[in-house]
Amino acid sequence: MLETKSLSKSYIKKQVLFDLNFTITGGHIYGLLGPNGSGKSTWMKICAGLVKPTSGTVSLEGRKIDIQTRNDIAYAPTENFFYPWMSIEEVGKYYQDFFPDFSLDTYHTLLEEMKLTPKQKLKTLSSGMNAKTKIAAALSRNAKVYLLDEPFNGIDLITRDEIAKTIIQSLRQDNAIIISSHLIEEMESFIDSAIFIRDGHLLEVCDTESLRLRANKSLSDRYRELMQ
Secondary structure (H helix, E strand, C coil): CEEEEEEEECCCCEEEEEEEEECCCEEEEEECCCCCCCCHHHHHHHCCCCCCEEEEEEEEEEECCCCCCHHHHEEEEECCCCCCCCCCHHHHHHHHHHCEEEEEHHHHHHHHHHHCCCCHHHHHHHHHHHHHHHHHHHHHHCCCEEEECCCCCCCCCHHHHCCCHHHHCCCCCCHHHEEECCCHHHHHHCCCEEEEEEECCEEEEEEHHHHHCCCCCCCCHHHEEEEE
């Protein structure tokens, strides 16, 4: 579905991605796992068409990432990118104006499930409520690939559980969800595959169930081994 091939990215004085090669397939939730500064956000921004690679490609179903593939890729960055004067309801209308595949009905359903009040202003929200709003907006699109950048940062355990539940419910056989995080314990229970990255280098791609059954290791165990 989403293929990363010989992908590298350099800025003026620093290379941040080095010859990455891996493939995302439909029907799975992936964890893009690594320390802060490992290149996770850069890879997501390339997939979303916001940053151009220095060399190599990312392609969606054989099409190189361009302005057209943005219609099939939903991206929720770690930064807050909505206007603070907006209400949660206005975030939905904002998305509806920009993305033809956005469903306001789905958005309202997710808001209700995550206990968010549509008329509440963004400037009054906690970090957890802001995170839930971003996730609800992204997952209300009928996309093929969902990129969620550090959705668990700075939020409490109950909010993390609510977000994880929403992510799981949004998975279909014809889409894929990729979540970047350095909070490995929060990902253990619901991701299917793990992509380990450090200092811009791909270390390993593994199936989490096989890791537990064949190697008798948790995701956290493997992360510690690779990141030492």
